[in-house]
Amino acid sequence: xxxxxxxxxxxxxxxxxxxxxxxxxxxxxxxxxxxxxxxxxxxxxxxxxxxxxxxxxxxxxxxxxxxxxxxxxxxxxxxxxxxxxxxxxxxxxxxxxxxxxxxxxxxxxxxxxxxxxxxxxxxxxxxxxxxxxxxxxxxxxxxxxxxxxxxxxxxxxxxxxxxxxxxxxxxxxxxxxxxxxxxxxxxxxxxxxxxxxxxxxxxxxxxxxxxxxxxxxxxxxxxxxxxxxxxxxxxxxxxxxxxxxxxxxxxxxxxxxxxxxxxxxxxxxxxxxxxxxxxxxxxxxxxxxxxxxxxxxxxxxxxxxxxxxxxxxxxxxxxxxxxxxxxxxxxxxxxxxxxxxxxxxxxxxxxxxxxxxxxxxxxxxxxxxxxxxxxxxxxxxxxxxxxxxxxx
Amino acid sequence: xxxxxxxxxxxxxxxxxxxxxxxxxxxxxxxxxxxxxxxxxxxxxxxxxxxxxxxxxxxxxxxxxxxxxxxxxxxxxxxxxxxxxxxxxx
Numbered sequence: 260x261x262x263x264x265x266x267x268x269x270x271x272x273x274x275x276x277x278x279x280x281x282x283x284x285x286x287x288x289x290x291x292x293x294x295x296x297x298x299x300x301x302x303x304x305x306x307x308x309x310x311x312x313x314x315x316x317x318x319x320x321x322x323x324x325x326x327x328x329x330x331x332x333x334x335x336x337x338x339x340x341x342x343x344x345x346x347x348x349x350x351x352x353x354x355x356x357x358x359x360x361x362x363x364x365x366x367x368x369x370x371x372x373x374x375x376x377x378x379x380x381x382x383x384x385x386x387x388x389x390x391x392x393x394x395x396x397x398x399x400x401x402x403x404x405x406x407x408x409x410x411x412x413x414x415x416x417x418x419x420x421x422x423x424x425x426x427x428x429x430x431x432x433x434x435x436x437x438x439x440x441x442x443x444x445x446x447x448x449x450x451x452x453x454x455x456x457x458x459x460x461x462x463x464x465x466x467x468x469x470x471x472x473x474x475x476x477x478x479x480x481x482x483x484x485x486x487x488x489x490x491x492x493x494x495x496x497x498x499x500x501x502x503x504x505x506x507x508x509x510x511x512x513x514x515x516x517x518x519x520x521x522x523x524x525x526x527x528x529x530x531x532x533x534x535x536x537x538x539x540x541x542x543x544x545x546x547x548x549x550x551x552x553x554x555x556x557x558x559x560x561x562x563x564x565x566x567x568x569x570x571x572x573x574x575x576x577x578x579x580x581x582x583x584x585x586x587x588x589x590x591x592x593x594x595x596x597x598x599x600x601x602x603x604x605x606x607x608x609x610x611x612x613x614x615x616x617x618x619x620x621x622x623x624x625x626x627x628x629x630x631x632x633x634x635x636x637x638x639x640x641x642x643x644x645x646x647x648x649x650x651x
Numbered sequence: 652x653x654x655x656x657x658x659x660x661x662x663x664x665x666x667x668x669x670x671x672x673x674x675x676x677x678x679x680x681x682x683x684x685x686x687x688x689x690x691x692x693x694x695x696x697x698x699x700x701x702x703x704x705x706x707x708x709x710x711x712x713x714x715x716x717x718x719x720x721x722x723x724x725x726x727x728x729x730x731x732x733x734x735x736x737x738x739x740x741x
Contacts, residue, residue: 420659474670
């Protein structure tokens with residue numbers, strides 16, 4: 260293993276994530292299988308059984324226990340990994356908030372899947388969005404390569420002493436999780452140079468005892484919560500810092516909190532998260548060829564929310580079409596709400612057109628993205644809010 | 652209790668508590684009988700509010716931490732502690 264080389268492999272994003280957990284020298288994996296995450300933990304179990312990965316695999320009885328076990332691993336000063344989807348993430352909900360409030364630098368991969376009812380194993384981002392306010396840093400990826408690279412970066416971000424918050428790396432089910440693509444799997448030595456061993460601030464130690472995860476009332480509670488917010492905001496800077504260092508070592512850069520694609524001089528932009536941005540690039544290219552001034556904004560970090568970068572890129576355009584694979588029922592897509600809030604205070608801000616699509620695994624083909632961008636091109640600043648379900 | 656600045660999140664040096672409970676109390680323990688220095692009260696006190704006087708070894712109470720639960724009264728083998736009701740501001 261020590262002499263292995265960086266190799267290009269034709270693998271799914273799920274296998275890429277499993278490779279990342281191996282390369283991150285994770286000490287303990289605690290996970291419960293669920294479609295479409297299963298092949299991640301299957302691969303990891305195989306690496307451990309085959310002696311390719313030196314880690315303990317705790318077979319837990321639930322996702323709630325999986326995350327709790329990971330918190331214990333962190334208390335002991337070791338590195339943990341877990342992964343889940345949909346109902347599993349929902350079941351983890353209580354401990355997600357625990358882990359963030361307790362400042363546990365965990366890394367979790369969520370393979371985004373719709374939430375019941377109606378029952379569906381297919382993809383959308385409702386599961387991750389519903390965990391938005393648990394305090395996790397949430398990063399959405401587009402490809403298997405980005406998923407692998409972001410898991411490695413996630414450990415650096417989470418374990419940074421200026422952050423110490425858990426990180427959720429999101430990938431889209433099936434489009435990423437079960438589709439093979441070429442992925443550069445880095446070698447262990449290079450990963451080691453980027454990601455050193457975990458340096459915990461506090462561990463369970465009889466010689467230097469701490470009460471970890473204590474209660475607090477009133478002003479103590481409030482102070483810790485305020486510190487948590489400061490750390491979550493700080494994470495924005497650290498994501499950039501770690502991304503730049505990753506690029507220097509591995510040669511791949513994803514643009515930070517958001518990625519702008521052909522936004523120069525754009526009159527309208529499509530804003531989206533996750534794997535759909537791959538299709539959107541093609542649509543933008545095609546429309547640019549037709550002489551239409553459109554661009555794509557890929558939101559990578561959903562929490563912390565990239566307010567300043569978005570204000571900068573969105574303020575010159577006439578309108579933004581925001582594609583949400585989720586809905587805050589009774590209002591609108593969560594990304595659209597945050598986009599509008601980010602533009603607050605701008606004089607005559609761009610119109611925000613919200614399209615909800617790709618729910619329950621529905622495809623959003625290029626024609627429909629084109630439709631959204633055409634609608635945005637036709638909209639004027641100051642247009643009244645627009646909400647449209649596009650899957651039917 | 653002052654928290655060490657460098658440790659983020661709800662973590663305390665062991666043996667310390669983040670919130671002082673003195674304001675909860677409606678009655679306070681008073682040592683009236685014979686203290687045998689057994690320190691049963693110290694063991695059972697949930698707030699760590701019992702302190703041993705270095706000079707005479709008798710127990711005293713830290714009323715910033717004592718929430719007036721009376722557990723010390725029940726646990727004292729010589730029944731040396733009594734609860735005294737408090738009225739108005741302490």
